Amino acid sequence: MYKFFASIRKEIQLLFSDKVGLSLLFGMPILLVFVITIVQDSAYKMVNENKISILISNQDKGKESKLLLHQLDSSGLFNITYNNQLNSETFKTELINRKILTGLVIPVDFSKKLKEKAKSVSNGMLSQMGLIEAKKQTKITIPSLKFYHDPILMNNYCQSIEGMFNSYLSIVENKLMLESIYDEVGIEGGVNSLEKELRNDQVKIETIVAIKSETKVNPNSSQHNVPAWTIFAMFFMVTSLGGNISKEKLNGSFMRLKTLPTSFSLMLLSKMLVYLIVAFLQIIVIFSIGVFVFPYINLPQLNLPHSLLPVFVVVLLTGLSAVCYSILVGILAKTQEQANGFGAISIILFAAIGGVWVPTFVMPEYLQMVSKISPLNWCLEGFYTLFLRDGNWVDLLPVITYLVSFICICILIVIIRLKSKKLL
């Protein structure tokens, strides 16, 4: 044990002497968790809480366009700037100059054409029912609304705004249609009460998070980002531990160890233990920030699962996976540059395909298959099972099986390599 403790002391001293490595292990993930959570949370707020700035030029004089604008205004989702003097030529320039992200131009005769269309449709419908006499139908083309947007806006964001327009247009169109039908059959004043009734009995959408238990889990940017970037940071120890091992291999320390009355596995075990403690410290530091600091800066608080034992097991397996992978890279690399370069790039790739940056379900099917080889994907899956789905041991079984296999494979390769070099 004396030699083991000496080895541990040396590893700790080496770790503290590597200031860059330490900042990569602790500073980088803290920064990443803050930045990515703030960015994602702001994006969420931009769509759901912040008003969308919009420039509107209404070329139409009718009441339907006014009703549409009233709907947009009363929705509370838009911050509307009106300028009806702008034509389609000057509108774009004004939008760019005023740095407004979206714009809408309602064309001349929009209301008139909309009315004509409603009249034509209601007439066709009622004549088919034999309630009125059919009139000669003429093809009516409604001039389209023009939606402008800044090129930086993502497609899905634009699509959701278009969806809002369509929903408000439907209200206007439905009202017109009802008015037209009532008008055709000669009933007066019934539209408003019918419309009110229709609105009151609208189908509501209830959102339910699909988890097994009854515990209230609130999926938010913290629940994803805190575990995801902590896993990334844990695996990024490859640059410190992997580089450290390849350096020892090259500077002759390994060689000297071969002449000493000690076992090489003792040295590896001490490295594993020290870096496993580092992994646990990373978790404690970053999760504490998620739990205690995030609420103070208006970010959603990280909610820990009700049972901490499965969390401990997942953290332990994640830490061991990161440590064993780092040792493997360090042992196989021929130079420190190789260990650092390959180690860092491989972790970035594993993170990318493993769902740390974007969820795997948005990836093409073949990439979703490939993601299964990434240890980061399985570690993340373990945390998702606990943090988002409130899963149990049975749900964790595939994760535990994969990670234990991954750790065993890494250790096996390291042993084979060291045996071939006569170091074990």
Place this chain on the structure above:
Amino acid sequence: MKIDLDHIEINAVSKIYLNQQIPSLKDFTLKIPSNTKFGILGPNGAGKTTLISIMCGLIEPTYGEVQFVKKDNSIVLGKELKKSIGFVPQEYAFYQELTPVQNLKYFGALYGILKKDLAQRIEDVLEILGLKSVAHKKIHTFSGGMKRRVNLAIGIIHRPSILFLDEPTVGVDVQSKFAIIQLLEKINLDKTTIIYTSHHLSEAQNFCDQIAFIDKGQLVCSDDTQQLLNLHKSSNLEELFLQLTGQQLRD
């Protein structure tokens, strides 16, 4: 505790590295008596490092064996052998991010020196090698000569019975070279067998009481330094070496 070594026997040792056709050592046989300052001398690429690496157990010979024979004719093996050996490689085989004290504490513990003795031994060795003033400074800030002295300090911290040194004075200043040689003389007086490789023949002539010349992986000759010079009527080892191996340039 030093072992009661009688001699070291190198019996018909050959070494052929993977993907190499010419052996680095060929049928090498040599007997090194205990308590000597033994020089293994030869040009670059002669096979000196290979021989010393085999003797230390760093690499396995392709053929032959090395035996450490005690006075009672028993062979020193395993952990007892490793505890008795000190090795000072050509490379700086330590942690340059740490201080000399931190390195010596680590390697001393691995040699099994108890904590209560280790501190005193570290102080002694740093004092002898003139490193006391920089004992707590990071080694990466040191000069080449200071780093060589740290390398030596680690090799002798456990007071070995046999000390292997591979080119210990390469690239060091005169003062450091002098300090290293002085210390080796002192260690040898304390019944430590010193086996030392070098291509600096004049330094070896002054330091070694016995030498072996090695060239192209083969033993050229081996004997008491002065006797060899007298036998071949040479004034120095450089002259003798050229006389024995010719003036052809080596790769």
